[in-house]
Amino acid sequence: MTSLIKKISLSNSVSIEQLGFGTFKIVDQQEANNAVMTALNNGYRAFDTAQLYNNEKILGEAFVNSGVARQELFLTTKVSNLNQGYEQTLKSFEQSLKDLQTDYLDLFLVHWPLKNHFFDTWKAIEQLYETKMVRAIGVCNFHQSHFELLKTRANIKPMINQIEIHPYLVQKELIEYLNKEQIAIEAWSPLARGRVVEEPLLINIGQKYQKSSSQVTLRWHVQKDLIVIPKSVNPLRIAENMQIFDFELTDTEMQQIDSLNEDFRTGPNPDDVYQKNGF
Numbered sequence: 687m688t689s690l691i692k693k694i695s696l697s698n699s700v701s702i703e704q705l706g707f708g709t710f711k712i713v714d715q716q717e718a719n720n721a722v723m724t725a726l727n728n729g730y731r732a733f734d735t736a737q738l739y740n741n742e743k744i745l746g747e748a749f750v751n752s753g754v755a756r757q758e759l760f761l762t763t764k765v766s767n768l769n770q771g772y773e774q775t776l777k778s779f780e781q782s783l784k785d786l787q788t789d790y791l792d793l794f795l796v797h798w799p800l801k802n803h804f805f806d807t808w809k810a811i812e813q814l815y816e817t818k819m820v821r822a823i824g825v826c827n828f829h830q831s832h833f834e835l836l837k838t839r840a841n842i843k844p845m846i847n848q849i850e851i852h853p854y855l856v857q858k859e860l861i862e863y864l865n866k867e868q869i870a871i872e873a874w875s876p877l878a879r880g881r882v883v884e885e886p887l888l889i890n891i892g893q894k895y896q897k898s899s900s901q902v903t904l905r906w907h908v909q910k911d912l913i914v915i916p917k918s919v920n921p922l923r924i925a926e927n928m929q930i931f932d933f934e935l936t937d938t939e940m941q942q943i944d945s946l947n948e949d950f951r952t953g954p955n956p957d958d959v960y961q962k963n964g965f
């Protein structure tokens with residue numbers, strides 16, 4: 687199948703598909719098998735998981751069951767808050783590889799910035815990159831202040847920041863900063879966990895293109911050059927989320943969607959997690 691998905695080149699020239707597949711809350715083996723198989727049949731190749739999701743093992747099984755060659759996949763996982771710190775990060779990475787039934791990862795991320803383990807976790811991740819255990823490294827939920835702090839001691843700049851972005855949390859300033867720093871941006875909870883479905887403006891724009899409000903939302907992400915990772919276990923919605931490459935929003939529509947911003951988060955504020963060293 688020829689993929690319609692554009693690739694985004696990271697600062698180290700590794701490329702990642704702009705539309706990937708989220709897996710948060712998939713915790714049943716049968717459900718994982720079905721979701722992975724449906725996603726693959728619809729053209730998804732990049733999969734996002736995390737140690738915290740407690741599903742690396744069932745996903746590893748699902749990837750093997752799918753019969754798709756490992757090098758065709760782009761696998762991302764994240765070190766969980768409880769596994770942060772130099773030794774623990776390295777140890778947990780080994781476990782992630784084992785559970786995902788692979789001998790390398792495409793992308794390994796710090797899941798949340800934590801005050802107590804801020805530099806030693808990154809040191810371990812740099813080591814995994816330098817020893818070629820992982821093709822690219824990055825962080826999630828970092829604000830500008832976290833990047834400025836990391837700069838004071840890091841050898842390698844994170845290649846990606848995975849952050850919450852949807853029409854109710856547009857993150858204008860942070861996006862501008864990351865673009866300036868040439869750090870690729872990956873949007874989590876792109877559908878605001880389903881909230882966009884009922885949004886009148888998105889429904890209205892969608893009618894013009896015969897698209898759903900979810901498709902309009904994902905198209906908005908793609909036109910901002912963001913990487914986006916919607917999650918679904920529903921075969922129709924998995925297919926629907928892929929059908930976003932045959933229409934284009936106008937500049938006015940892009941701005942109208944931007945104006946839905948209300949700085950609303952579905953998840954915690956990273957500054958609070960950093961200060962509390964966890965949730």
Ligand code: NAP
Nearest residue numbers: 708709710826874875876877878879880900916917918919
């Ligand atoms: P999301 O993708 O915004 O929304 C998922 C929800 O929307 C599910 O309830 C899904 O239900 C529903 N949905 C999916 N497609 C739909 C469609 N076309 N129409 C209507 N409803 C639809 O939220 P998310 O799962 O929180 O975020 C996506 C991924 O980002 C996660 O799975 C995870 O991989 C990652 N993430 C990362 C972080 C981080 O801190 N780095 C935090 C949260 C999430 P069905 O499954 O029933 O379709």
